[in-house]
Amino acid sequence: MAFLNSETKTLDRAAAISTPKKQTILNTFKRDYQLWIMILPAIAVVFVFNYIPMYGIQLAFREYDFSAGLTGGEWVGLKYFEQFVQSHMFVELMRNTILISLATILIGFPAPIILALLINQIKWKRAKKTLQTTVYLPHFISMVVMVGLLNVLLSPNTGIVGHLMGALGFSDVNLLASTKTFIPVYVLSDIWQHVGWNSIIYLAALSSVDPQLYDSAKMDGANRWQIIRNVELPAIIPTIIILLILNMGSIISTGFEKIFLMQNTLNLPISEVIETYVYKIGIISNQFSYAAAIGLFNTLINFTLLLLMNYIAKRVSNISLW
């Protein structure tokens, strides 16, 4: 690497000598103008569709005015935030959102780690490959099909899981339309769909464990369980921490699509979350400023949690996102 760096420096110097005087922005731009042309379209798309909406966040502090455009309305300050915090939906929305995300993280986060450790223990190559191919597959099913699948399989009268529940003596439980079963069904089906895919990153980390570590552990008489605990688990801790930070950063944002699709009038008391509410208030009822304020409220809490988790992880383990 050192060799490569010194070589590029020499080339730069050669360029500087051949062009008299200023090695400046203008000169590097001249050298790199083709690179700028290649990246400009991507910059433009991200600027327009990601950064302009960020500028549009001020809508949450303004009265939306159709004729004045995105940012032309009258400034009303925190009016809509106060309205949201004082509204009768506030407590329910916060409770549901936090409950669903916490359940997803607590149960959903360890699952792929365990699966990766399990897959890594299978020594028979063909069996390992078959298992991997199978568990990755549900990740590619669309959310609509996934919820449709739940609807037909879990239907109390005609679904196969419904029959199973009936045989076990729970025939009066409707898994699809009850406030008690909504979160378990949501979390478990989420694990079913994504556990395989999410395990890939841990498998990749496991495959980079130094083989010498295994050898010396065996030499010391460690059994398989001890190897998992003392060699493999420490090797994937950095990956675990990074993913945990990222997950915590979205602790109050739930997957919109799945919850929206799973909602029905019977489970709504537990399934209405901030994101589905923003959709209903904003897109359906056209209360743009109010919905923007609720959305911003959500984004800010997420962003703060992300920074906080990153800070804690940096202090405790020296691992951080940046």
Added chain:
Amino acid sequence: MRVLSRKGKSASEMLFDAFIIIIALLVFLVVAYPLYFIVIASVSDSTLVSTGQVLFFPKGFSLFGYQEIFQDSRIWTGYKNTIIYSVLGTALNLALTLPAAYVLSRTEFRARRFLMFFFVFTMFFNGGLIPTYLLIKDLNMIDTMWVFIIPFSVNVFNLIITRTFFETSIPKEMYEAAAIDGCSHFGFFMKVVLPLSKAVISVIGLYYLVWHWNDFFTGLIYIRDNNLQPLQLVLRDILISNQVFSEGAGSGGAAGGYAQRYADQIKYGVIIVSTLPILIIYPFIQKYFEKGVMIGSVKG
């Protein structure tokens, strides 16, 4: 079984192996069985399925569900739309992501660090649904096909994967050698970088393609016109809102029980028909998954 019979192992080792095998088998069945069940249920007699008699093999072979699906114009309009959106969308995604990733992989490019931050920041912070919706509305993209293709056509995660791939697999000396021969960045990118990057192009191409194919959100928010509906919106009507028959039957009522059975068989078929394209490309791309994730996780 082969694992168990290996010689020279202690009893506890064998017990451990047996435990691993049982758990692995259990995981396999829990994931594979529902998928298998959908397939057999879609070709079985709907009464037998709905009374729980179809468990391991198709019973009372019937293609009623598929016949209905082939006659349903909504599905085929959705199919056609989604194919158009997915192909054009993925083409634009690749046309934007690949050159940008190449630029970000050039260490001599001065603005590299700043631009990286410019892209990565959008992963952690965004304007939210309402400002984005109003922007798209101001751009007159609502109820047009462009809303599926142009907005968010650069995925930052894919951009990072591609950049890391270029950084690690295209040697630096290569460009310098080509530059001495008078090759420009354009020429080098087209003639050297792209042909050497088939693996990463297939991986992110697949990610983009699947994303377009499964995209439900864009259609839900921005499309009102039935003729522009992507497949996922049609699927929502059929699978979730239970509007199985185009005439509107199948949603319960007096003949509900009877209609519902047929409706369910159609649903099983619809799940298969709509997921088939992904299932077809899945085996070809599968071998790249681990590679793709590994490349991406080197440096976030």
